Amino acid sequence: MVGQSLDKQKPKQKKGLWSPDEDLKLRNYVLKHGHGCWSAVPINAGLQRNGKSCRLRWLNYLRPGLKRGAFSPDEEETIMSLHVTLGNKWSQIAQQLPGRTDNEVKNHWHSYLKKRVLAKTGHTEEAPRVKAVGTSCPFHNLECSSSSMESTPPNSSSNLDSAEDGSLGSDTEQYLCQTNNNNMELPKPKVLFAEWLELEEFRDQTNCQNNSGNFLVGSRDLEYQHHKSDFQDYLMHDWLVQGGGGPNFSSGVYQNSQMNNGSSVADDMLHLPIKFEDDHTYENGFPGFQNGQFNSATHGLFYSGGFR
DNA sequence: AAGACGGTCAACCGCACTCCA
DNA sequence: ATGGAGTGCGGTTGACCGTCT
Structure with missing residues (x-):
């Protein structure tokens, strides 16, 4: 349906996970020219994808300003409270969370928050999974023990990276681990695709x-x-x-x-x-850059701070 | 050790909406 | 008014990974 006339010109279109090379092509093209008409993007960028797939990949993964990694307690609270009033309006909920995509919010809801809400309300429709061992800290494979943090310091994990290997710094780690230790469900480490x-x-x-x-x-x-x-x-x-x-x-x-x-x-x-x-401004696709104001709600990209 | 199982995530699908000729 | 094109959105799927048995 999307971009059918243009997409039909493609003999065959690739599906599934994006390769680094495809990401590179799409990203370079959009950064240089803006997306314009999405159905024309794969043709001009030399990609064997349909425009819809390119758009999704850009919005959910490639565009600058996306906040990867685990959701903070504040973000989770925001999602849960907004879901009460908005329901499954993931895009509207995501607009209140700079750097988050609707897909990300939706997945997080189905994976963690829904269970938490169900557990709170006493529903047993989806019983939370009980973990026998320590649970994982959400950032970068840092593991924290939910039951005995002292006996299992993060750096002692055998197959996980230590702080000196590039984890986030002790303050952040402790904050995140302590915060999440108060919760029933903890996010798993970010998966490497x-x-x-x-x-x-x-x-x-x-x-x-x-x-x-x-x-x-x-x-x-x-x-x-x-x-x-x-x-x-x-x-x-x-x-x-x-x-x-x-x-x-x-x-x-x-x-x-x-x-x-x-x-x-x-x-x-x-x-x-x-x-x-350089001083290039991307008038096609990056309107907000010209005045230094960019917001995910209006431009699909969170940007804060001015040019240096 | 190996297969089964369950969770998470990116990506796909299909519908609805808007815009425009 | 109508139909095609483009886009947005939410539900679903399938691959991958870790844990369990």
Whole structure:
């Protein structure tokens, strides 16, 4: 239905998970030209996808400003309270959560929050799964024991990355773990998807970090303060757009000591700075950049802070 | 050790809506 | 008024992963 006339011109269209190469093509194209008509995007970008798939991939995964990682208690509270009044209006709920997509909110609801609400209200329609062992801290494979935090410090996890391996910093970790220890259900660590597992082959390519500690992502793309960005966002901007470089990976563990700044990730993500290297403004698809105001509710992209 | 099972997530599907000729 | 094109949205699916038996 979507873009049928244009999409029909494609002999066959790929489905399923996006490869890093496809992400790179789509991201570079949209950043450079804006999306315009989505059905024309795959043709112009050289992708064997339909426009709808490109749009979804961009909105849910590639666009700058997305807040990856676990939901904060505040965000969860917002979702639950809004769901009472709005119901399954995921897009409206997501508009109140900068950096979150409707799909993300929806998934989180079905995975965690619905069970929590059902447990609260005494419904046993979907009994919460009881975990015998310690539960996982939501960020970066950091494990916390819900029953005996002291006896199982995060860094003692055998197959999980320690703080020095690039987890979020003790303050953030403790905050998140303690907060989540008060809850019945804890989110599992972020899953590394197939595409991320292929990153190994790129790890030795040129590092494009500049003098100020930011990673440059092409002459007209985004400059990201990687120490303030989340794992996948960082990768997307520094590796995908760049086509290489960025952080080192070893067995899927992100290694970058600068992630240890001890600041609140939620706060940082809300003030994620985005800078274009030149003065180019993206009039087609990035209207808000021109005045430095960008909001996910109106532009589908959360942006805070001015150009430097 | 290996298969079964359940949870999470990205992506797909189909419907509804808006816009425009 | 109507039909096609484009887009938004919510439900569902299937792959992947960790845990359990």
